[in-house]
Amino acid sequence: MNAHFRYARRMDGMKASEIRELLKLVDRPEVISFAGGIPDPAMFPAEAARVAYAKALRRPNAALQYGISEGYGPLREWIAAQMLRDGVAATADNILITAGSQQGLDFLAKALISPGDAVLTQYPTYLGALQAFSAYEPSYDRLRLDGGNRTPASYLGRAAARGGAVKALYLVPDFANPTGLSLSLPEREAALGLARELDAVVIEDAAYRALRFSGEDLPSLQALDVAATGGLEASRVAYLGTFSKTVAPGMRVGWVCASRDLIARLTLINQASALHVSTINQIAMFDIAAGGLDPIIAVARANYRRKRDALLDALERYARDLAWTVPEGGLFSWATLPEGADAAALLQRSLAKVGVAFVPGAAFHPDGSGANTLRLSYSLPTTERIEEGIWRLAKVL
Amino acid sequence: MNAHFRYARRMDGMKASEIRELLKLVDRPEVISFAGGIPDPAMFPAEAARVAYAKALRRPNAALQYGISEGYGPLREWIAAQMLRDGVAATADNILITAGSQQGLDFLAKALISPGDAVLTQYPTYLGALQAFSAYEPSYDRLRLDGGNRTPASYLGRAAARGGAVKALYLVPDFANPTGLSLSLPEREAALGLARELDAVVIEDAAYRALRFSGEDLPSLQALDVAATGGLEASRVAYLGTFSKTVAPGMRVGWVCASRDLIARLTLINQASALHVSTINQIAMFDIAAGGLDPIIAVARANYRRKRDALLDALERYARDLAWTVPEGGLFSWATLPEGADAAALLQRSLAKVGVAFVPGAAFHPDGSGANTLRLSYSLPTTERIEEGIWRLAKVL
Numbered sequence: 053m054n055a056h057f058r059y060a061r062r063m064d065g066m067k068a069s070e071i072r073e074l075l076k077l078v079d080r081p082e083v084i085s086f087a088g089g090i091p092d093p094a095m096f097p098a099e100a101a102r103v104a105y106a107k108a109l110r111r112p113n114a115a116l117q118y119g120i121s122e123g124y125g126p127l128r129e130w131i132a133a134q135m136l137r138d139g140v141a142a143t144a145d146n147i148l149i150t151a152g153s154q155q156g157l158d159f160l161a162k163a164l165i166s167p168g169d170a171v172l173t174q175y176p177t178y179l180g181a182l183q184a185f186s187a188y189e190p191s192y193d194r195l196r197l198d199g200g201n202r203t204p205a206s207y208l209g210r211a212a213a214r215g216g217a218v219k220a221l222y223l224v225p226d227f228a229n230p231t232g233l234s235l236s237l238p239e240r241e242a243a244l245g246l247a248r249e250l251d252a253v254v255i256e257d258a259a260y261r262a263l264r265f266s267g268e269d270l271p272s273l274q275a276l277d278v279a280a281t282g283g284l285e286a287s288r289v290a291y292l293g294t295f296s297k298t299v300a301p302g303m304r305v306g307w308v309c310a311s312r313d314l315i316a317r318l319t320l321i322n323q324a325s326a327l328h329v330s331t332i333n334q335i336a337m338f339d340i341a342a343g344g345l346d347p348i349i350a351v352a353r354a355n356y357r358r359k360r361d362a363l364l365d366a367l368e369r370y371a372r373d374l375a376w377t378v379p380e381g382g383l384f385s386w387a388t389l390p391e392g393a394d395a396a397a398l399l400q401r402s403l404a405k406v407g408v409a410f411v412p413g414a415a416f417h418p419d420g421s422g423a424n425t426l427r428l429s430y431s432l433p434t435t436e437r438i439e440e441g442i443w444r445l446a447k448v449l
Numbered sequence: 450m451n452a453h454f455r456y457a458r459r460m461d462g463m464k465a466s467e468i469r470e471l472l473k474l475v476d477r478p479e480v481i482s483f484a485g486g487i488p489d490p491a492m493f494p495a496e497a498a499r500v501a502y503a504k505a506l507r508r509p510n511a512a513l514q515y516g517i518s519e520g521y522g523p524l525r526e527w528i529a530a531q532m533l534r535d536g537v538a539a540t541a542d543n544i545l546i547t548a549g550s551q552q553g554l555d556f557l558a559k560a561l562i563s564p565g566d567a568v569l570t571q572y573p574t575y576l577g578a579l580q581a582f583s584a585y586e587p588s589y590d591r592l593r594l595d596g597g598n599r600t601p602a603s604y605l606g607r608a609a610a611r612g613g614a615v616k617a618l619y620l621v622p623d624f625a626n627p628t629g630l631s632l633s634l635p636e637r638e639a640a641l642g643l644a645r646e647l648d649a650v651v652i653e654d655a656a657y658r659a660l661r662f663s664g665e666d667l668p669s670l671q672a673l674d675v676a677a678t679g680g681l682e683a684s685r686v687a688y689l690g691t692f693s694k695t696v697a698p699g700m701r702v703g704w705v706c707a708s709r710d711l712i713a714r715l716t717l718i719n720q721a722s723a724l725h726v727s728t729i730n731q732i733a734m735f736d737i738a739a740g741g742l743d744p745i746i747a748v749a750r751a752n753y754r755r756k757r758d759a760l761l762d763a764l765e766r767y768a769r770d771l772a773w774t775v776p777e778g779g780l781f782s783w784a785t786l787p788e789g790a791d792a793a794a795l796l797q798r799s800l801a802k803v804g805v806a807f808v809p810g811a812a813f814h815p816d817g818s819g820a821n822t823l824r825l826s827y828s829l830p831t832t833e834r835i836e837e838g839i840w841r842l843a844k845v846l
Contacts, residue, residue, distance in 0.1 A: 101506055118485075150723075152723065187559060301514060
């Protein structure tokens with residue numbers, strides 16, 4: 053059996069095709085979907101996009117031509133300035149533009165992981181990261197930030213037993229997909245301390261970081277590491293940012309911020325893969341961002357906060373047998389059924405009887421555990437549909 | 450040494466960074482560049498693009514949202530109809546939209562190649578394909594379509610000696626990058642016959658296929674294989690198409706046409722990498738294509754024909770010591786210096802003394818041979834600059 057069959061089979065074991073089918077249901081009007089992690093299109097800055105594309109096409113020779121693999125210079129400079137606002141002194145040379153943060157995950161895995169190497173992640177974690185990593189055949193080990201019996205030596209020992217080294221820690225510190233939870237400051241420090249002891253790269257997935265709507269801002273892992281090590285060139289954190297949740301995912305523009313050395317390696321990988329992110333999309337995204345991203349994000353935050361509140365109210369009212377997380381930002385809450393219950397079976401029942409979709413939690417666990425958990429995304433339905441969806445769901449619980 | 454260092458070092462051996470530096474010279478006005486394989490921006494359908502993006506943004510909820518990994522349905526249907534015009538009965542299920550054909554090369558390599566497996570290619574061949582493949586650590590073997598001493602058993606034996614199997618033949622049958630040459634019908638049949646005996650996939654890179662401006666059309670490898678095997682589902686050819694050379698590379702839209710089984714595997718790979726090609730770019734590209742691609746291509750063909758003629762005339766007039774190819778389409782001619790000459794040293798001299806750029810040929814040879822060869826791209830300079838460039842170059846020959 054060669055690489056692609058092994059790969060396809062593993063992907064299948066992760067139920068990627070099922071998830072994909074679920075996402076398609078979003079368009080069926082009778083279904084209320086808490087499934088896809090899809091931004092609310094009412095938040096897209098449509099008018100700014102119209103202006104930006106029209107403006108980009110006034111210079112068609114640039115907008116429609118090949119670009120360099122690093123990405124469009126002015127956009128990289130704008131992002132570097134944003135990183136500085138967030139506590140990381142970066143320059144354009146520390147930024148690689150990627151087709152969303154998903155492509156950054158793929159490129160980092162390609163740069164870092166040889167078959168058998170270990171990636172440490174919290175369970176559950178983002179399914180798309182597991183898909184990106186799994187193509188390079190790592191083993192997974194469960195990252196425990198509360199210490200317990202997992203010492204650095206135990207992570208190294210387990211990786212060595214599988215014939216590899218610990219190459220990376222993958223974390224979504226803010227309003228994680230799928231749980232909606234954030235790492236506390238001590239947990240952030242613990243993750244960085246462990247990474248230093250393991251001499252591993254920290255992949256910080258900041259996809260939702262801009263979408264905080266309650267609670268207090270916490271420094272990014274990269275900002276903490278830069279403060280501790282004295283600068284980005286000495287930092288072991290690769291920060292993945294994206295415009296998909298703040299502007300629009302259909303433009304496929306995200307970025308990696310890291311040391312120049314790592315960015316140079318990722319740039320070579322980009323050159324051998326898609327060459328570069330669409331030139332016109334980068335120019336248009338720069339125009340939208342430079343025109344002012346803060347007001348656009350403020351509207352999105354207020355919107356998602358209303359929707360989160362609607363979800364939590366409805367759960368409180370109709371679904372008290374569930375346990376759920378209270379996110380301070382982002383798009384997701386995470387619910388737990390009673391021990392022994394099966395969320396995949398619940399989904400079948402829920403779709404057939406009451407027309408409600410969500411993502412069963414097992415898909416987010418590298419070891420296939422979490423059968424009694426599920427992800428509820430509140431980003432897409434209206435507040436009325438959110439309430440009705442939870443009311444309907446409660447009938448099949 | 451782990452995967453990314455090995456990878457970076459290999460890339461370096463291929464002089465990818467040098468090539469990149471060369472491409473940057475294109476913008477220096479005093480340099481006449483025959484280096485980059487970059488389409489002439491005067492050919493970009495700027496007005497059609499303006500209309501297409503404005504139209505796409507009348508439905509921002511679709512144009513700016515996530516899409517499915519297979520690609521935008523109407524564009525896949527349009528491409529399937531084009532494939533039918535070219536002798537391959539395909540449906541939308543046989544098409545995956547990729548970020549240019551370069552991303553198709555990356556995804557195919559990821560699906561097919563395990564470390565040590567062999568890829569057969571002609572020497573010289575497209576540098577970007579070698580970069581895409583090399584990330585998956587294949588060995589290369591030189592494909593000889595004239596038979597000679599290379600039997601199927603000899604390819605298999607050499608691959609086995611390196612611990613792998615022959616997984617793929619890579620070919621650019623029409624107006625190849627870098628040589629400008631096309632495979633004859635007997636060579637096409639020979640390649641397919643060999644692939645059948647080796648049970649290997651044929652990767653047909655058709656990036657320049659639409660740009661024939663003289664000579665007779667020849668069937669694609671995929672059309673020949675489909676005719677021989679009875680249908681695309683039984684065909685071993687994966688056809689890579691792109692809009693980069695006919696419409697605009699900055700939109701990053703290309704495709705793979707193959708059996709449904711292979712397309713399904715590549716779709717999973719896409720889902721784990723960039724998720725999908727930019728939605729707005731796919732919708733805009735569909736609009737441009739459906740509005741009529743033939744007139745756009747006709748203008749490009751006439752333009753490149755004029756430029757090729759200017760190059761061949763100038764070579765004939767000023768550079769008779771060189772040997773060069775006579776392309777019937779595409780963007781490139783391939784020149785050979787006297788035995789023992791070094792094109793890399795010539796480039797240094799040429800840039801320093803007369804301000805003329807080209808790509809030394811060794812970069813296109815997996816084994817580093819071809820030191821006395823060079824690629825001349827005539828797509829970008831005007832016919833006047835082409836003549837002057839060759840006149841200048843002749844002074845340092």
